[in-house]
Amino acid sequence: MSRPALEVRDVTKTYVGHPPTPVLHGVDLSVGAGERVAIFGSSGSGKSTLLNILGLLDVPTSGAYDLLGQDTCALSSSTRAKHRASALGFVFQEHHVLGARTVAENLAIKLAISGVGRRGRADLVRDALTQVGLTHRRNAPGRLLSGGEKQRLAVARAILTQPPVLLADEPTGNLDRANADNILDLFDSQARKGVAVVVITHDPTTARWADRALELDGGRLRLGAHG
Amino acid sequence: MNVMDLMHDVLVEIHTRRARTTLLVAAIALSTGALVGAVSISRMAAVQIDTDLAATATRTIVVTPASQEGPASALAVPAGAVFPSDAEAAVTSLPLVEAAGLRQDLTTRGAAVLRARDPVDGPEVTGLTVAGVSAGYLDAVELDAVPTAWMLDGTDRVVLLGAKAAESLDVPVSQDPTGHGVWLNGIRYPVVGFLTGDPALSSTVVVPYGLVTQMLGTDAGASLTVLTAPGGAGPVASVVRTAVRPDLPASLATSIVVDAAGARRGVATQLDRLVAWIGGLLLALTMLLIANAMVVAVMSRTPEIGLRRAMGASRRNIASLVLCEGATAGVVGGLAGAALAAVLVVATAVVNGWTARVDPVLLAVAPVFGLAAAALASVYPAARAAAVQPATAVRSD
Numbered sequence: 001m002s003r004p005a006l007e008v009r010d011v012t013k014t015y016v017g018h019p020p021t022p023v024l025h026g027v028d029l030s031v032g033a034g035e036r037v038a039i040f041g042s043s044g045s046g047k048s049t050l051l052n053i054l055g056l057l058d059v060p061t062s063g064a065y066d067l068l069g070q071d072t073c074a075l076s077s078s079t080r081a082k083h084r085a086s087a088l089g090f091v092f093q094e095h096h097v098l099g100a101r102t103v104a105e106n107l108a109i110k111l112a113i114s115g116v117g118r119r120g121r122a123d124l125v126r127d128a129l130t131q132v133g134l135t136h137r138r139n140a141p142g143r144l145l146s147g148g149e150k151q152r153l154a155v156a157r158a159i160l161t162q163p164p165v166l167l168a169d170e171p172t173g174n175l176d177r178a179n180a181d182n183i184l185d186l187f188d189s190q191a192r193k194g195v196a197v198v199v200i201t202h203d204p205t206t207a208r209w210a211d212r213a214l215e216l217d218g219g220r221l222r223l224g225a226h227g
Numbered sequence: 228m229n230v231m232d233l234m235h236d237v238l239v240e241i242h243t244r245r246a247r248t249t250l251l252v253a254a255i256a257l258s259t260g261a262l263v264g265a266v267s268i269s270r271m272a273a274v275q276i277d278t279d280l281a282a283t284a285t286r287t288i289v290v291t292p293a294s295q296e297g298p299a300s301a302l303a304v305p306a307g308a309v310f311p312s313d314a315e316a317a318v319t320s321l322p323l324v325e326a327a328g329l330r331q332d333l334t335t336r337g338a339a340v341l342r343a344r345d346p347v348d349g350p351e352v353t354g355l356t357v358a359g360v361s362a363g364y365l366d367a368v369e370l371d372a373v374p375t376a377w378m379l380d381g382t383d384r385v386v387l388l389g390a391k392a393a394e395s396l397d398v399p400v401s402q403d404p405t406g407h408g409v410w411l412n413g414i415r416y417p418v419v420g421f422l423t424g425d426p427a428l429s430s431t432v433v434v435p436y437g438l439v440t441q442m443l444g445t446d447a448g449a450s451l452t453v454l455t456a457p458g459g460a461g462p463v464a465s466v467v468r469t470a471v472r473p474d475l476p477a478s479l480a481t482s483i484v485v486d487a488a489g490a491r492r493g494v495a496t497q498l499d500r501l502v503a504w505i506g507g508l509l510l511a512l513t514m515l516l517i518a519n520a521m522v523v524a525v526m527s528r529t530p531e532i533g534l535r536r537a538m539g540a541s542r543r544n545i546a547s548l549v550l551c552e553g554a555t556a557g558v559v560g561g562l563a564g565a566a567l568a569a570v571l572v573v574a575t576a577v578v579n580g581w582t583a584r585v586d587p588v589l590l591a592v593a594p595v596f597g598l599a600a601a602a603l604a605s606v607y608p609a610a611r612a613a614a615v616q617p618a619t620a621v622r623s624d
């Protein structure tokens with residue numbers, strides 16, 4: 001097997017504070033290009049914490065994390081930001097849609113941050129909206145979207161720049177079966193293009209969809225019952 | 228993120244939060260407007276006080292034939308008859324007038340060749356003025372009394388020498404100049420005295436006024452200098468032409484010699500210092516206001532900033548967004564402030580009956596001032612925005 005898209009080794013995370021909150025106790029995970037991995041676990045078990053580390057939003061307390069073959073622990077804040085802009089697509093647990101901006105503008109901001117030139121933006125936005133079925137809501141302000149529409153917009157934003165790694169925190173949580181399947185199909189097509197997909201979910205269907213389902217329990221990952 | 232995207236985001240943000248932006252711009256406009264207005268009004272007041280002071284401090288009026296190019300030329304003043312023979316007496320008898328005297332320079336009307344020695348072999352002395360003045364003129368320029376000054380009211384060929392003139396003509400300055408003389412246009416003029424009290428007359432060879440008028444055949448180049456009591460320049464100036472030429476006052480022009488530089492500087496510095504203090508306070512106040520408003524704005528935008536950071540915006544991107552927003556509000560506020568200042572200045576001038584003076588440079592400075600103040604005040608809010616942790620921000624919606 002070729003080099004994994006992302007690989008964490010013995011990662012721990014303890015949130016500082018009084019008292020300190022230990023969350024991860026030695027996580028090992030390796031995801032190859034084109035692989036679909038689902039992570040489930042009880043609420044508060046540290047799933048979002050792990051995904052934030054994978055998404056370079058947070059740093060582990062100890063352990064190693066290689067992204068696309070590069071050790072990320074020594075990277076500067078600005079280099080981490082650059083990787084977030086180009087290498088990672090992230091669907092947040094809270095969708096984080098800008099309410100004052102239209103659907104299209106929400107996507108255009110991501111393109112601007114990623115350094116995509118103005119000329120290419122309209123096409124990319126149109127494609128992404130078509131893929132998630134939001135073309136008709138293109139000029140609606142974000143605050144008027146339904147919960148499911150916001151979630152689809154968040155997915156569209158994550159795949160917009162075709163990043164090699166896609167991280168999604170409960171992307172199907174608010175969706176009916178049909179829309180949830182639609183999103184999973186979308187992730188499938190990404191995986192077929194070689195994108196490494198990590199999805200956090202409470203939904204057994206999503207867990208079964210994945211190539212591998214892992215359970216986060218007691219601060220460690222193990223092969224889940226769903227898998 | 229490029230500059231176009233940055234400006235676009237800033238404009239959208241400003242547009243989205245119109246009410247807040249309007250308040251911010253209004254605050255900047257008020258303070259820059261008040262500052263620039265205060266400086267302008269202070270300068271205008273200083274100029275006004277100068278003019279008032281000058282009117283009281285000035286004591287000297289100069290009366291000359293009206294300009295040949297002006298409408299007075301139509302009056303066809305006959306040659307040699309600008310100032311009647313009783314001109315000095317008529318002016319001196321006016322109330323508030325202390326002295327008056329005529330002067331006409333020879334060099335301005337005809338060649339005056341000066342030599343220290345015999346006209347045949349002596350070299351010509353240049354760089355000196357030959358002035359025909361009356362005895363009253365020496366009083367009018369406040370020269371210390373000279374015993375032989377009375378001779379200037381006659382037409383005898385005599386000279387009085389200024390200090391430099393005496394040196395150039397090899398005449399030693401002494402109590403008794405008897406035996407010394409200078410050659411003017413080939414004729415010997417005995418020296419009858421020295422005018423050492425006034426540096427303005429130092430390079431001057433003084434001869435009787437009547438003599439110069441005779442030699443030139445006209446007094447068209449003459450002027451009448453009038454010394455008044457303090458504060459008398461204004462009122463005397465308004466009647467002096469009629470006193471000299473009751474028949475043709477329009478053939479004369481008067482000018483008041485302004486000399487109150489000392490008082491002027493004193494007033495200007497005091498006002499400037501006061502305005503600088505008030506301006507400094509306003510500046511500090513505005514910057515606190517801007518900083519506060521921007522920090523509140525940044526805090527309310529924490530989720531959006533966190534989202535941008537999570538999507539890959541650098542700290543520098545985020546800081547530029549906040550700085551540019553502040554700077555834009557600063558420029559717009561400063562422009563509005565300039566307009567406000569202009570209104571303030573004109574209103575003050577109208578209320579006080581002054582001449583409105585608005586320095587365009589000061590008005591141009593207002594937007595720059597607004598920009599600098601707002602940008603500086605945005606530094607701390609920008610740092611706060613750049614410090615937003617994406618991991619924490621994306622947890623809450």
Ligand SMILES: Nc1ncnc2c1ncn2[C@@H]1O[C@H](COP(=O)(O)OP(=O)(O)OP(=O)(O)O)[C@@H](O)[C@H]1O
Pocket residue numbers: 015016017021023041042043044045046047048049050093619
């Ligand atoms: N910044 C923080 N400081 C301290 N504790 C934190 C911080 N962020 C998260 N935690 C705690 O860490 C634990 C794991 O949180 P995390 O969000 O990773 O859980 P989760 O598995 O995603 O839960 P859920 O399924 O409810 O989303 C929780 O107990 C949470 O309260």
Ligand SMILES: [Mg+2]
Pocket residue numbers: 047048049093169
């Ligand atoms: Mg979570």
